[in-house]
Amino acid sequence: MTPKKILVAQGGGPTAVINQSLAGVVLEARKFRGVSRVYGAHHGVSGIVNEDLLDLTQETSHNLEMVANTPSSALGSTRDKPDAKYCHEIFKVLQAHEIGAFFYIGGNDSSDTVRIVSEEAHKAKYPLRCIHIPKTIDNDLVGNDHTPGFPSAARFVAQAFTGVNLDNAALPGVYVGVVMGRHAGFLTAASALGKKFPEDGPHLIYVPERVFDIDKFLADVKATYERLGRCVIAVSEGIHDAKGVPIITKLAEQIEHDAHGNVQLSGTGALADLLCEEIKIKLKIKRVRGDTFGYLQRSFIGCVSDVDQREAREVGEKAVQYAMWGDRSGSVTIQRIGYYSVDYELAPLEAIAGKTRVMEDEFLSECGTNVTDAFRLYLRPLLGSHMPDAYRLRPNAVAKELHKG
Amino acid sequence: MTPKKILVAQGGGPTAVINQSLAGVVLEARKFRGVSRVYGAHHGVSGIVNEDLLDLTQETSHNLEMVANTPSSALGSTRDKPDAKYCHEIFKVLQAHEIGAFFYIGGNDSSDTVRIVSEEAHKAKYPLRCIHIPKTIDNDLVGNDHTPGFPSAARFVAQAFTGVNLDNAALPGVYVGVVMGRHAGFLTAASALGKKFPEDGPHLIYVPERVFDIDKFLADVKATYERLGRCVIAVSEGIHDAKGVPIITKLAEQIEHDAHGNVQLSGTGALADLLCEEIKIKLKIKRVRGDTFGYLQRSFIGCVSDVDQREAREVGEKAVQYAMWGDRSGSVTIQRIGYYSVDYELAPLEAIAGKTRVMEDEFLSECGTNVTDAFRLYLRPLLGSHMPDAYRLRPNAVAKELHKG
Numbered sequence: 001m002t003p004k005k006i007l008v009a010q011g012g013g014p015t016a017v018i019n020q021s022l023a024g025v026v027l028e029a030r031k032f033r034g035v036s037r038v039y040g041a042h043h044g045v046s047g048i049v050n051e052d053l054l055d056l057t058q059e060t061s062h063n064l065e066m067v068a069n070t071p072s073s074a075l076g077s078t079r080d081k082p083d084a085k086y087c088h089e090i091f092k093v094l095q096a097h098e099i100g101a102f103f104y105i106g107g108n109d110s111s112d113t114v115r116i117v118s119e120e121a122h123k124a125k126y127p128l129r130c131i132h133i134p135k136t137i138d139n140d141l142v143g144n145d146h147t148p149g150f151p152s153a154a155r156f157v158a159q160a161f162t163g164v165n166l167d168n169a170a171l172p173g174v175y176v177g178v179v180m181g182r183h184a185g186f187l188t189a190a191s192a193l194g195k196k197f198p199e200d201g202p203h204l205i206y207v208p209e210r211v212f213d214i215d216k217f218l219a220d221v222k223a224t225y226e227r228l229g230r231c232v233i234a235v236s237e238g239i240h241d242a243k244g245v246p247i248i249t250k251l252a253e254q255i256e257h258d259a260h261g262n263v264q265l266s267g268t269g270a271l272a273d274l275l276c277e278e279i280k281i282k283l284k285i286k287r288v289r290g291d292t293f294g295y296l297q298r299s300f301i302g303c304v305s306d307v308d309q310r311e312a313r314e315v316g317e318k319a320v321q322y323a324m325w326g327d328r329s330g331s332v333t334i335q336r337i338g339y340y341s342v343d344y345e346l347a348p349l350e351a352i353a354g355k356t357r358v359m360e361d362e363f364l365s366e367c368g369t370n371v372t373d374a375f376r377l378y379l380r381p382l383l384g385s386h387m388p389d390a391y392r393l394r395p396n397a398v399a400k401e402l403h404k405g
Numbered sequence: 406m407t408p409k410k411i412l413v414a415q416g417g418g419p420t421a422v423i424n425q426s427l428a429g430v431v432l433e434a435r436k437f438r439g440v441s442r443v444y445g446a447h448h449g450v451s452g453i454v455n456e457d458l459l460d461l462t463q464e465t466s467h468n469l470e471m472v473a474n475t476p477s478s479a480l481g482s483t484r485d486k487p488d489a490k491y492c493h494e495i496f497k498v499l500q501a502h503e504i505g506a507f508f509y510i511g512g513n514d515s516s517d518t519v520r521i522v523s524e525e526a527h528k529a530k531y532p533l534r535c536i537h538i539p540k541t542i543d544n545d546l547v548g549n550d551h552t553p554g555f556p557s558a559a560r561f562v563a564q565a566f567t568g569v570n571l572d573n574a575a576l577p578g579v580y581v582g583v584v585m586g587r588h589a590g591f592l593t594a595a596s597a598l599g600k601k602f603p604e605d606g607p608h609l610i611y612v613p614e615r616v617f618d619i620d621k622f623l624a625d626v627k628a629t630y631e632r633l634g635r636c637v638i639a640v641s642e643g644i645h646d647a648k649g650v651p652i653i654t655k656l657a658e659q660i661e662h663d664a665h666g667n668v669q670l671s672g673t674g675a676l677a678d679l680l681c682e683e684i685k686i687k688l689k690i691k692r693v694r695g696d697t698f699g700y701l702q703r704s705f706i707g708c709v710s711d712v713d714q715r716e717a718r719e720v721g722e723k724a725v726q727y728a729m730w731g732d733r734s735g736s737v738t739i740q741r742i743g744y745y746s747v748d749y750e751l752a753p754l755e756a757i758a759g760k761t762r763v764m765e766d767e768f769l770s771e772c773g774t775n776v777t778d779a780f781r782l783y784l785r786p787l788l789g790s791h792m793p794d795a796y797r798l799r800p801n802a803v804a805k806e807l808h809k810g
Contacts, residue, residue, distance in 0.1 A: 066796035
C-alpha cells in the first residue's frame, strides 16, 4: 500500500548537495498518486519531536530545483543524537500525523536513528517504511563506494590546494592546511588531487588512519623544505598519537595554550597555529603559514561537483522508490559499477547504522604521508566536470650579463 | 624609439588574475616588430638584482593563455621593499641587459619601486620607460576605481559568506569569518554581497576604517543573536582600537596567549579564535565558530571573476602600449566610465606610489557594521558572470496534531 503521507528531514553537518536529496525525495514522492502530503521537518529529528513541520506538497517544482542547487540543509539540521526515548517521541509524532514513510538524510548517527524508529514502529505494529539517505563530507559510511557531499567537499579541498600550492611557490615557505575529518582522512587525502607537477604540493599528507608523531612530522617537513625550499602540508583535524590522543590536545598542553580546556576540532584555527609554531621554533623556518579550511569546505556555493549533484538527487529518488515499491526499510547505498558509473542498493539499516568507515590501506602509501594511484583513480571521477587546471611557464633562462663570473 | 628588450616582473601577494597581466604584457609586446626580447624576472625585484631572468620571447602563446588563467604569480613574487640602493642595483641590471622598458605588476610598494628606478634611469640619462601595472586584492591603490585581483577575491569572499550563512542557518550559533585587509576593508565588505534575504548574514561587518570597540562588538553580537537566534560576522584582520593598536594584539595580551610575541595577521587563526573566546565567555553562547579565510581567498582556482580576468589582461596590454607609444613612465589606472564599463589612464608614478586608499565614507553605513547600497552597486559588476545564488523553501507550516494545545 502506498503511504499517504511522507516525512523527510535532514541531520548532521550540511553539505553542498544535501538539498539535491531533499528535492529528489519531494519531487519523486509527488509523482505517486496515492501520496497526499509531503512534509519536511525543521532541524531534523528535533523538528519532528517539536512538531515543527513544513508542508512541501505545495512548494513549486521550480523553487525545489533552485533549492536543490543551494548548499546547506534547507530544512535546517540538528546535532541531536536520539536515544531510545527520543526515538519513541519521534515515532509518536509520526503516528499522530499518520506518516507512512520516513526519510532521513544524514550520516551514520542519522542511520542509527532511522534504525531505532523503524524498530519502534515494528514493535507497535504501525506500518512505517523508514529509509536512510546517505550524506556526509567525511565519506565514512560503510557499505558505500562514497557518500553524497564528499565529492563536492573534495573538489573544494583539491582546488584550494591547487591555489595554495601556487601561492606557496610564488612566496616560498611552509604552509599547513587543516582539513575536516575526525576519524576518516578521505577529505584531507583529496588535497592530492590538486597536484599536477611532481614538485607541486601538498608534499605531505597526514590522516587520522595513521599515527601522528610530531618528531617524524618535523623531520618530514625539514627534508621537504631542504629539497624544494618550500613545503605544503595537508593535515586532518583528527590526527592523533599512538594512544589516540588528539594532537591538538597534546600541543595545546605542551605550550600551555589551552586556557579554557576546550578541545574543539572545527571552527578554530588552533591546530594549524600550533603546528606552525612547532615548525617555526624547532626548524627555525621563518615563513610558516597555516590555514584552517573550516566551514568553507562543506558549504561553498561556487564549487560543487556535478557528479555529486546528480548522485545526491538520485539517492533521494531511489529512497522514495524503495519505500513505495519495496517491502522493507533500509539505507540507500551507492555502488560503483563502472569507470565511471554507479547504481544504488538498499542495505539493511543494521549494516550501516553507527559504523564508521576509514580509508582503506590500498589508498595510503607506505611512507604514510601520501596517497596511492588507487586513491587518485577512485576520487577523480567524483570531482566532476570542468576541474580547473594549473599551468606554469616553461624554463628558458637568460644568460647573466652583470654577474658573468 | 621602440625599446628592443623589455622586462616584466610580479611583486607582492599573488592574486587569481596577476598572470593575466603578465600574459597581456608578453603577448602585446611580442606584437611590436622592434621588440627583440621579452624577459621575465623570477621573484620580482629580487630576481632582477640576482639576474635570475627568464626569456619569454619563445614561450608559446597557448601556454601563456593557460598560465593567464592560472592563479598566483607564475614568475614568482617577493616581499622585498627596495630602498634607493636596491633600486640602483635593479637599474644596473636593466642597463647591463639593455632593457628599454620595465613593467612591474604590483601594489603600492611596487609602484614606489618603479618610481625610484625611473628616477635612477633619468639621472643616468639612460632611456628607460618604467610602467607600474596595478594589482592587489586589498583594492587600496589610489587613483583607481578598483584594482585587478580584488574582484576575484571579493567573489570568493561573497560566495564563502553565502555558504557559511546557509550553514549557520541550518545549525544556528555565532560564526566569525576573518577576511584579509590590514588597512582597507573592501574585501571584508564584499561579504555583504553574499546576502540575499533580509535575515541573511553577514549580520555584522567590521572594517579597519572604523575603530573597533570590543564592548560595542559584544553588544552588537548579543542584539543580533537575541533577534535571530544566530549571528554571522565578517571581520577584517586589521581591525584596531582608537589608538590604532591591532585587536589581535590587545586580545592576545589580555588572555596571556601570545607566547612568542609575534603579531602576524595572516596565516594564523588567532584573531577568529580570540574573538570567539570573548563571545563564548562574555555572552555565554555555546555554539561559536570561527574561520580565517587565509590564503584560500587570494589564490582559489575555481572562483575567478571574468570581469577581473579581462581587466587584468587589459592593464597589461595598455602598459605596453603606453610604453611603446607614450612619452612618459607612469602607473596604469582603471577608470569607471559606465555601468558597467572601464577605460585606462596612465597616472604619474608619484600620484600612486606609496599611497593607501581606504573605503570611502559613502560605502560604510552610519551604524558602522554594514555597507551602503552605494557599495553594493560599486562592487556587483566586478564580481563577474554566473554568480551562484541561494534559494530557500517557502514557509507553509503543518498544523500540530500531538501538541495541539
